[in-house]
Amino acid sequence: MRVIELWYAILAFTLIVYLMLDGRNFGVGAIQRAVAKTPAERRQLALALGPLWPWHEVWLVVLGGVMFVAFPRVLAVSFTGYYLALYLVLWSLILRGIALEVTGYDEHPLWQEFWDFVFTASSVLLAILFGVALGNIARGVPVGPSGEFQMPFFTNFRTSGQVGLLDWYTVSMALFTLLALSAHGATYLTVKTEGPVCDRSRRLAHKLWILFCPALAAVFAETWIIHPNLLSGIGSRPLAIAPIVVAIAGAAMIARGLKYHRGGLAFTGSWLLLAGLLIAGAAAMFPTMLRSTLGDSNSLTAYNSAAGPTSLKVAAIWWPVAVALSLGYSLFILRQFRGKVPAGR
Amino acid sequence: MNSPMSDPAFWHRIQFAFTIIYHYLFPQLTMGLIGFIVFWKFKALRSGNPRYATAARFWTKIFGLNFAIGVVTGIPMEFQFGSNWAAFTRYSGEIIGQTLAMEGMFAFFLESAMILALVFGEKRFSPRGHFLVSLGVAIGSWASAYFILTTNAFMQHPTGYTAGADGLLHLQSFGQFLFNPWAIVEFAHNQAASLVTGAFVVTSLGAFYMLGVRHHDQARLYLKYGAAVGLFASVLVAFPTGDRQAKMVAKYQEVSLAAMEGRFQSGPEAELVLIGQPDVQNRKLDNPIIIPEALSFLAYGTFHSDVRGLGAFPENVWPGNIDLLYYSFHIMAGLGTLFIVVMALAVVYLLIGRLESNRFLLWVLMLAFPFPYIANTAGWMTAELGRQPWLIYGLFRTEQGYSKAATSGSTVFTLIGFCGLYLVLGFLFFYLIEREIEQGPEDEGD
Numbered sequence: 115m116r117v118i119e120l121w122y123a124i125l126a127f128t129l130i131v132y133l134m135l136d137g138r139n140f141g142v143g144a145i146q147r148a149v150a151k152t153p154a155e156r157r158q159l160a161l162a163l164g165p166l167w168p169w170h171e172v173w174l175v176v177l178g179g180v181m182f183v184a185f186p187r188v189l190a191v192s193f194t195g196y197y198l199a200l201y202l203v204l205w206s207l208i209l210r211g212i213a214l215e216v217t218g219y220d221e222h223p224l225w226q227e228f229w230d231f232v233f234t235a236s237s238v239l240l241a242i243l244f245g246v247a248l249g250n251i252a253r254g255v256p257v258g259p260s261g262e263f264q265m266p267f268f269t270n271f272r273t274s275g276q277v278g279l280l281d282w283y284t285v286s287m288a289l290f291t292l293l294a295l296s297a298h299g300a301t302y303l304t305v306k307t308e309g310p311v312c313d314r315s316r317r318l319a320h321k322l323w324i325l326f327c328p329a330l331a332a333v334f335a336e337t338w339i340i341h342p343n344l345l346s347g348i349g350s351r352p353l354a355i356a357p358i359v360v361a362i363a364g365a366a367m368i369a370r371g372l373k374y375h376r377g378g379l380a381f382t383g384s385w386l387l388l389a390g391l392l393i394a395g396a397a398a399m400f401p402t403m404l405r406s407t408l409g410d411s412n413s414l415t416a417y418n419s420a421a422g423p424t425s426l427k428v429a430a431i432w433w434p435v436a437v438a439l440s441l442g443y444s445l446f447i448l449r450q451f452r453g454k455v456p457a458g459r
Numbered sequence: 460m461n462s463p464m465s466d467p468a469f470w471h472r473i474q475f476a477f478t479i480i481y482h483y484l485f486p487q488l489t490m491g492l493i494g495f496i497v498f499w500k501f502k503a504l505r506s507g508n509p510r511y512a513t514a515a516r517f518w519t520k521i522f523g524l525n526f527a528i529g530v531v532t533g534i535p536m537e538f539q540f541g542s543n544w545a546a547f548t549r550y551s552g553e554i555i556g557q558t559l560a561m562e563g564m565f566a567f568f569l570e571s572a573m574i575l576a577l578v579f580g581e582k583r584f585s586p587r588g589h590f591l592v593s594l595g596v597a598i599g600s601w602a603s604a605y606f607i608l609t610t611n612a613f614m615q616h617p618t619g620y621t622a623g624a625d626g627l628l629h630l631q632s633f634g635q636f637l638f639n640p641w642a643i644v645e646f647a648h649n650q651a652a653s654l655v656t657g658a659f660v661v662t663s664l665g666a667f668y669m670l671g672v673r674h675h676d677q678a679r680l681y682l683k684y685g686a687a688v689g690l691f692a693s694v695l696v697a698f699p700t701g702d703r704q705a706k707m708v709a710k711y712q713e714v715s716l717a718a719m720e721g722r723f724q725s726g727p728e729a730e731l732v733l734i735g736q737p738d739v740q741n742r743k744l745d746n747p748i749i750i751p752e753a754l755s756f757l758a759y760g761t762f763h764s765d766v767r768g769l770g771a772f773p774e775n776v777w778p779g780n781i782d783l784l785y786y787s788f789h790i791m792a793g794l795g796t797l798f799i800v801v802m803a804l805a806v807v808y809l810l811i812g813r814l815e816s817n818r819f820l821l822w823v824l825m826l827a828f829p830f831p832y833i834a835n836t837a838g839w840m841t842a843e844l845g846r847q848p849w850l851i852y853g854l855f856r857t858e859q860g861y862s863k864a865a866t867s868g869s870t871v872f873t874l875i876g877f878c879g880l881y882l883v884l885g886f887l888f889f890y891l892i893e894r895e896i897e898q899g900p901e902d903e904g905d
Contacts, residue, residue: 165580168530168571175567178537179560186552193541194862200542201535201873205880208531212884215527219891262545264864421553422629429557436564443572443595450576450583 117426121184122403122416124433126396128180130389132173133244134298137388139167140244141299143210143237144292146230149303149314153223155457156230160217162306162455167214169444171207183429187261187419188403195255195263196247199279203243210236238292245291249284252395253277253340254405257412273340277407283340290333294388297322301368301384305377309457312377319380320372330391341405347398354397361390470870471543471861474877476843478535480836481881485529487835490604490650491657491692492522493597495684500590514680515593516581517900518661523578524891528884530571535877537563543870547850547860551628554620554636555610562606570599604653605646612642614851615842616711628854644707645842648700651692652838655798656831658689662805663828664896666821677900679815682824686809690802696795702757708845709758712852714772715845718781719788720754722768729754729766733793737785742770778847787840794834801827 142163150156181189193200213233217226256276257263268278300322303315338345348354364386371380399405403419406412420426463469496515503511537559540548573595581589613620619636623629630636665681668674709716716722721737721744722729731753735744755764769777778784805824808814814821846852850860 165575166572168574169568171530171534172563172567172571175534175537176560176563178541179556179563182537182540182548182552182556183560184553184556186548186556189541189552190545190548190862193538194543194545194864197542197862197865197869198872200538201876204535204538205876207534208880208884211527211531212887215523216887216891219894262864264866421556422623424633425553425557425630428630428633429560432561433564436561436568440564440568440572443569447572447576447580447592450580450588 117423117430118416118420119400120430121180121420121426122400125177125180125184126393128173128177130392130396132170132177133392134385134389135170135173136167137241137244137295138299138302139163139170139210140237140241141295141297142303143233143299144241144296145300145303145315145318146234146237148318149300149311151310153226155311156226157218158307158309158311158455158457159303160214162303162311163214164306165447165451166444168211169440171211174207180433184421184426185403185416185419186421188414191257191262191414192255192404195257195265196250196279197264198267199243199246203240206236206239206243210240241292241295242288245288246279246284248291248395249287250279251399251405252287252337252344253281253283254407254413256408257404257406257414258408259412261412261414263406274407283336286336287333290329293322293326293329297326298384298388301372301377301381304372304375305381306455307457308454311457312454316372316375316377323368323372344395344398348394351397354394357390357393357397359390361387361394364388364390467865467867467870468858468861470867470874471865472857474543474870474874475539477874478532478539478877478881480839482529482532482536483835483839484832485525485532486600486604487653487656487832488660489522489525489529490600490653491655492518492525492660493593493600494654495657495661495688496522497590497593497597498684500586500593504586504590510676510680512586513900514677517677517895519578519593520895521892523574524888524895526574526578528888532881532884543862543865544850544860545862545864547855549627550855550860551613551620551851554628554630555613557630557633557636558606558609558613562603562610566599566603566606568599569595570603573599601650604650605642608646608649609637609639609642611842612639612645614849615645615846616641616707617851617854622854628851641707641711644700644703648696648704649838651695651700652831652835654688654692655696656835658685658692658802659798659824659828659831661685662689662824663826666825667896668899669815670818670821670825674899674901682805682814683809686802686805686814686824690799690806693795693798693802697799701792701795705757706759709766712845713767714769714776715778715784716758717767717769717772718778718784719841719845721781721785722754722766723770725765725767725771727755727763727765728752729758729764731757732789734789737782739781776848778845780844780847784841784844784847787837787844791834791837791841794830794837798831798834 142159146156146159150159178189209232213229213236217229217233253273254277255263255265266278268280269276271281273281273283297319300315300319304312304319307315334345348358364383367383368380368387371377371383401416402413403416404414496518499511499515499518502508503515540559573592576584577592577596580592584592613636616639618639619630619632619634620628621631661681662685665678665685668678669682708719720732721735723742723744728751730749730751732744733748733750735747737744752762755766756762758764758766801823804820805814808817808820848856848858850857
């Protein structure tokens with residue numbers, strides 16, 4: 115049965131890598147207006163995203179693929195259940211991708227203003243939607259005895275029984291995620307840009323990370339209220355404690371990096387902090403994948419949703435090969451694009 | 460009462476059909492074009508002649524726009540399996556999930572890492588390095604096609620599976636699944652067809668510039684290679700790939716072959732229908748123009764082979780929409796034949812040095828570019844309508860596959876959303892493509 119645990123870990127890894135990589139781009143989009151004041155500065159920002167944002171997005175496609183091959187039941191139940199929210203994500207991704215692709219094709223200022231706005235709006239919406247998704251994973255969804263669910267956007271804003279996509283907990287998780295990814299994006303810009311954009315990003319990152327501390331405490335407290343076992347699960351599992359320690363170290367690196375203008379240190383810290391929190395969450399959830407708010411016996415777990423052993427074993431052979439190749443390509447490209455993006459003409 | 464529109468499956472099918480047909484307008488061009496781009500970059504590297512580098516650079520911009528729309532319209536495809544076809548996902552997910560995941564991991568990762576470096580990063584690489592980038596995109600996009608066609612091949616002709624006691628399909632032989640004979644034939648046929656689209660578009664623009672007396676040197680290059688590849692690929696689509704594909708259908712989907720041909724009665728020395736209108740109610744074909752005995756030969760290799768008609772099969776295994784299937788197949792096959800004729804003429808005039816002065820033929824070539832798109836779409840409609848009423852041929856019916864928990868209201872809502880969004884994407888695409896064509900290949904700064 116060890117192969118099922120391996121695939122749970124691979125799924126968590128893929129989700130977290132996607133959120134960290136593309137979350138950086140959502141964060142940059144969300145703070146675009148605050149740190150880039152002129153069209154030239156906004157071009158500098160777009161260049162700072164680098165040549166790999168399509169590669170970041172593919173991690174989401176890979177996440178779908180991993181669910182497909184390893185946990186087809188979870189894929190079928192959750193994507194049908196989150197039907198409308200899923201389409202909002204897909205449409206926002208279409209708009210975000212188009213905005214990034216076409217802005218540079220025309221020099222007209224109105225063209226640029228329009229697509230910069232689309233980029234910001236879709237990025238904010240995506241950060242919020244993925245935050246809602248994380249909130250839903252922690253809170254649970256109304257999986258009935260039939261093993262399916264269909265959830266409206268909202269019901270009564272309470273967190274038990276026939277819940278909707280949005281309630282007080284998932285909304286606060288959404289705002290928290292928007293804050294965290296904005297801080298992550300701002301920290302990235304301190305690494306990748308020079309000039310006024312870099313200075314504004316550093317000041318903004320500083321403010322956002324200070325706000326992050328009480329927000330994190332609030333989210334912990336709320337999670338304690340709606341799902342006490344999740345947090346006590348962290349205490350009893352070494353695999354959940356270790357990433358918390360890493361996250362604390364990350365927080366220290368952010369503080370030091372921003373203070374001494376060492377962007378690389380701060381951005382590494384940002385990665386460690388956010389990824390550490392997410393890994394701890396995934397380890398504490400195990401083996402639950404879709405928690406039911408209508409009784410634990412309805413929940414989808416890694417054990418009752420996994421694919422057959424042959425399928426899991428075959429995929430466990432090619433999966434690491436593909437990841438290694440993928441990292442190889444991305445490094446080959448990144449090497450040619452290293453260095454800061456200077457302030458525009 | 461029993462209008463198809465009151466059936467939730469109808470809306471799930473329409474949404475999938477609309478989004479996949481729209482999506483595939485873009486990859487069929489990019490998969491064909493990338494071959495030209497890699498070839499011209501290779502020629503530029505070897506000869507140092509700047510005309511090849513200019514051609515590669517210009518077509519890379521056209522490629523980039525098509526690729527962008529292809530990517531953004533492609534992402535919803537994978538996710539619709541889970542949201543709209545949950546029962547199908549659950550039933551066969553661990554098998555088709557293999558290739559869907561491999562497409563992401565082996566193909567999309569490669570393409571997505573290289574694409575922006577290909578389109579915007581030429582100055583950052585050495586010519587050799589940038590050639591490698593284009594090769595990476597080429598391998599990625601063709602590998603992607605193989606993985607997705609293997610997924611489709613499993614739906615057309617399932618192999619490598621075992622039906623479990625839990626009522627779900629399980630993987631038995633990864634090799635048999637990944638190297639499904641249907642997948643190999645389908646891949647060859649489909650990729651040849653994408654080269655046809657690429658070649659017609661390249662030729663069309665060459666003819667446009669030639670007729671407009673602009674970018675003369677580039678226009679000659681596009682006409683020369685476009686026509687040569689166009690003829691080669693058009694022949695490949697018909698023979699051997701199309702022929703092998705038809706024999707596969709005759710062997711494994713006999714009832715689909717009967718429907719594609721509008722053949723109701725069984726019998727030997729079956730005729731091939733060129734034109735005619737099927738009348739399903741009265742089980743006959745109106746106004747037929749035929750080639751005697753040809754269908755027997757094409758399907759089974761002898762002129763007297765028995766080809767069974769629809770009447771030999773119970774109606775509950777007939778493809779649901781025989782009329783549309785029949786027309787799709789005939790449009791594909793008819794256009795495919797015309798492509799060979801047009802490109803053969805172009806090559807003959809090219810060889811005798813008269814193509815540039817033959818304005819009529821240039822007009823034909825310029826206006827021909829939409830037809831490969833129509834033929835590709837009709838070909839896919841033939842494959843997918845012919846698979847009906849099955850989602851996985853012989854194992855699982857389409858009406859079993861959709862998400863029971865998703866309401867029709869939600870599906871209609873998302874279908875309307877896609878219509879609006881894709882309309883905007885279409886306008887945007889034409890605007891940007893028109894700018895690039897207007898600007899042309901030679902005027903760009905280096």
